[in-house]
Amino acid sequence: MTAEGLDKIDYKILAVMQQDASLSAAEIAELVGLSQSPCWRRIQRLKDEGYITGIVALLDRHKLGLRAQMFVQVKVLKNDQVSLAEFSKAIRAFPEVMECHVVLGVFDFLLRVVTPDMDAYEKFYFEKLSRVPHVLEVTSFVAASEIKTATAWPLDF
Known part of the structure; x- marks a missing residue:
């Protein structure tokens, strides 16, 4: 465990979600080596504790004309x-x-x-x-x- 109370699996979940938060809990679970239910519970805990503050779509500013x-x-x-x-x-x-x-x-x-x-x-x-x-x-x-x-x-x- 780290000083913040996160373990390696939590960090792996966060790293995966930073790359693609549209993945399902089952897909994230497979990538981090957990089954779906424990992974889903960890994701919920990470949200509840404020580690995950929002899930958004990243937009291409150039395509939107913000040059x-x-x-x-x-x-x-x-x-x-x-x-x-x-x-x-x-x-x-x-x-x-x-x-x-x-x-x-x-x-x-x-x-x-x-x-x-x-x-x-x-x-x-x-x-x-x-x-x-x-x-x-x-x-x-x-x-x-x-x-x-x-x-x-x-x-x-």
């Missing part, structure tokens, strides 16, 4: 709880923001923003991001191409 991806550094006026909380609340409302991280260093937040094109990003910047309270500085970087995109966490088991 521009930006990494955006944001510095807020003051690095206090109120400013950070108000910025965080505002940023959660923007569907273009795929990720938002608090970072330590020169900037306060790092965003990953996806839009159909650069014109749409410019509109997002001027009509939404630049109007968020407490924003002092924004630096945007265009992602020219993707070398690697992963959704699966590295699980060592």
Whole structure:
């Protein structure tokens, strides 16, 4: 057992489900070396305990016309709880923001923003991001191409 209370079978189940959560419990059971019922119970436990937080379909953003991806550094006026909380609340409302991280260093937040094109990003910047309270500085970087995109966490088991 690991410190988190998961054993090797749990990690195998999680690894399989990260690759293809559409598999049935029977198919997952076969891949991890269990029978169907114990595997199903483990999957339910992993959901109940919050290890599996959702099961989604991963979509191809390019086929959906979301061709521009930006990494955006944001510095807020003051690095206090109120400013950070108000910025965080505002940023959660923007569907273009795929990720938002608090970072330590020169900037306060790092965003990953996806839009159909650069014109749409410019509109997002001027009509939404630049109007968020407490924003002092924004630096945007265009992602020219993707070398690697992963959704699966590295699980060592």
